[in-house]
Amino acid sequence: MSLKQEIARRKTFGIISHPDAGKTTLTEKLLLFGGAIQTAGAVKSNKIKKSATSDFMEIEKQRGISVATSVMSFEYKGTKINILDTPGHKDFAEDTFRTLTAVDSVILVVDVAKGVEAQTRKLMQVCRMRNTPVIIFVNKMDREGQDPFDILEELENELKISTRPLSWPINMGTRFKGVYLLHNNSLNLFEADKTKKASEYIEINNLSDKQLDQIIGDSDANQLREDVELINGVFEPFDREMYEEGLLAPVFFGSALNNFGVQEMLDTFVNIAPSPKSRSTNLRDIEPLENKMSGFIFKIHANLDPNHRDRIAFLRVCSGVFERNKFYIHPRTEKKMRFSNPYTFLADSKEVTQYAYPGDVVGLYDTGNFKIGDGLTEGEKIEFKGIPSFSPELFREVVNLDPMRSKQLEKGLNQLTNEGVAQLFTQQPGNRKIIGVVGELQFEVIQYRLEHEYNAKARFELVNYHKACWMTGGENEITGFIKYRPQDIVYDKDKNMVFLAQTAYILQMAKTNNPTIEFHETSEFKVD
Numbered sequence: 149m150s151l152k153q154e155i156a157r158r159k160t161f162g163i164i165s166h167p168d169a170g171k172t173t174l175t176e177k178l179l180l181f182g183g184a185i186q187t188a189g190a191v192k193s194n195k196i197k198k199s200a201t202s203d204f205m206e207i208e209k210q211r212g213i214s215v216a217t218s219v220m221s222f223e224y225k226g227t228k229i230n231i232l233d234t235p236g237h238k239d240f241a242e243d244t245f246r247t248l249t250a251v252d253s254v255i256l257v258v259d260v261a262k263g264v265e266a267q268t269r270k271l272m273q274v275c276r277m278r279n280t281p282v283i284i285f286v287n288k289m290d291r292e293g294q295d296p297f298d299i300l301e302e303l304e305n306e307l308k309i310s311t312r313p314l315s316w317p318i319n320m321g322t323r324f325k326g327v328y329l330l331h332n333n334s335l336n337l338f339e340a341d342k343t344k345k346a347s348e349y350i351e352i353n354n355l356s357d358k359q360l361d362q363i364i365g366d367s368d369a370n371q372l373r374e375d376v377e378l379i380n381g382v383f384e385p386f387d388r389e390m391y392e393e394g395l396l397a398p399v400f401f402g403s404a405l406n407n408f409g410v411q412e413m414l415d416t417f418v419n420i421a422p423s424p425k426s427r428s429t430n431l432r433d434i435e436p437l438e439n440k441m442s443g444f445i446f447k448i449h450a451n452l453d454p455n456h457r458d459r460i461a462f463l464r465v466c467s468g469v470f471e472r473n474k475f476y477i478h479p480r481t482e483k484k485m486r487f488s489n490p491y492t493f494l495a496d497s498k499e500v501t502q503y504a505y506p507g508d509v510v511g512l513y514d515t516g517n518f519k520i521g522d523g524l525t526e527g528e529k530i531e532f533k534g535i536p537s538f539s540p541e542l543f544r545e546v547v548n549l550d551p552m553r554s555k556q557l558e559k560g561l562n563q564l565t566n567e568g569v570a571q572l573f574t575q576q577p578g579n580r581k582i583i584g585v586v587g588e589l590q591f592e593v594i595q596y597r598l599e600h601e602y603n604a605k606a607r608f609e610l611v612n613y614h615k616a617c618w619m620t621g622g623e624n625e626i627t628g629f630i631k632y633r634p635q636d637i638v639y640d641k642d643k644n645m646v647f648l649a650q651t652a653y654i655l656q657m658a659k660t661n662n663p664t665i666e667f668h669e670t671s672e673f674k675v676d
């Protein structure tokens with residue numbers, strides 16, 4: 149197969165949701181369709197159970213599971229599908245944000261009873277920054293939930309995206325009868341069956357046909373007729389270009405647990421989801437079809453067992469063909485690198501691979517060379533864009549408890565930040581170090597790893613900051629701004645200047661008083 153054909157048949161995407169909406173269940177059903185697993189229950193949830201938030205070994209166990217399911221690949225109707233898994237726990241949200249930089253589209257799962265939830269909002273914000281195409285699956289239709297029109301309105305208002313239902317539910321909860329597929333005029337009748345694989349569709353070309361009343365009953369048939377008329381009156385027909393630009397999300401209704409409504413979504417996904425696209429770098433855009441291999445690291449997974457200090461760096465291939473045992477260049481350090489055991493991932497296992505193509509993810513053994521966002525090329529010194537840091541939500545100052553081991557502490561902090569476990573901000577003069585994270589659990593992970601892997605002891609002291617902001621604007625204005633608040637100015641890992649705002653009010657005042665300076669909550673500046 150030519151490179152062009154390999155690229156065209158690949159779809160790399162992520163499933164995102166607020167915890168408990170059904171992401172793991174849906175992933176499993178997709179793998180069943182792809183024949184990648186044979187039975188339900190094979191995919192373990194990677195979410196850290198709420199009850200285990202303070203049990204570190206439990207976190208570790210869960211992390212172990214999550215590396216096994218970091219990437220799941222399977223073939224479906226001639227398409228090579230790569231699902232990049234995202235951690236469900238909110239404390240590891242930054243991991244999820246970064247994984248979203250490596251996908252070409254997403255499927256968003258929403259619980260019909262709960263609608264848009266906190267994590268849904270945040271994740272979609274990241275998708276909007278990158279104009280990622282989104283398909284929405286409204287899940288748990290076998291339970292009582294909100295009116296489907298209300299759900300669509302909520303999705304549009306809260307997620308700032310237009311929607312277009314492609315399937316429509318007939319009742320819900322115990323009275324759920326199935327869905328009507330608006331894009332091919334057919335009925336898919338609901339059966340509560342967790343083992344069912346393929347759906348059977350009944351063609352209903354004319355909704356006024358009495359056959360419909362016989363199948364689903366007069367009352368539901370009339371409701372469906374009314375609903376469809378309203379949909380056709382209110383919603384524009386599905387526009388693929390708008391979907392590809394991330395402006396319009398097709399919506400499906402179903403029940404992942406019962407493997408219902410999943411097949412029509414998967415079939416649509418295979419049909420419309422984009423193949424690997426071009427990627428921006430500091431020098432130029434990279435096209436997947438280029439002959440030379442290039443890719444970037446979006447995730448690093450460390451083995452926390454001190455006897456096996458290896459790390460796995462996850463490379464998303466962006467152009468050309470990645471080959472085993474070939475020499476590549478790591479542009480940041482200009483080191484030559486060769487990988488004798490690169491592997492690709494199947495549903496629940498991994499295998500050494502000879503070749504990988506744009507859209508694929510390769511796991512590379514790493515001894516500490518890589519950091520998140522690094523590139524790998526055949527020589528060109530490019531830096532990939534679009535892998536930003538996001539403002540942390542919690543900040544603590546690092547207090548060294550063993551001055552004899554400050555080198556180890558420094559090394560540990562640097563390596564952990566390179567892995568993306570947390571963000572490190574340094575204040576000069578004085579070398580004061582402030583760690584920023586998204587969730588409390590991350591502090592626990594850092595403390596544990598510093599102690600066990602680097603033999604360094606540190607305490608984290610609460611410091612009250614609200615947001616980290618990267619700044620752009622005139623040099624004079626920024627110099628003037630920082631002159632009056634040196635105590636709130638720090639530097640990130642790439643030596644960019646960052647303003648730590650103590651409260652939302654102070655940030656607002658800074659914005660009002662300095663209209664020529666822009667304050668950004670991500671380290672790359674395309675924010676909505």
Ligand code: G4P
Pocket residue numbers: 165166167168169170171172173174193195236287288289290291402403404405406
């Ligand atoms: P997540 O990865 O998004 O966190 O969600 P997950 O798939 O683990 O699903 C969360 C819970 O919702 C699970 O129940 C799962 O069985 C249930 N669920 C998923 N899809 C459906 C659906 O279509 N209908 C109904 N009624 N429930 C659904 P649990 O009790 O938390 O876990 P388990 O003991 O069933 O594994």
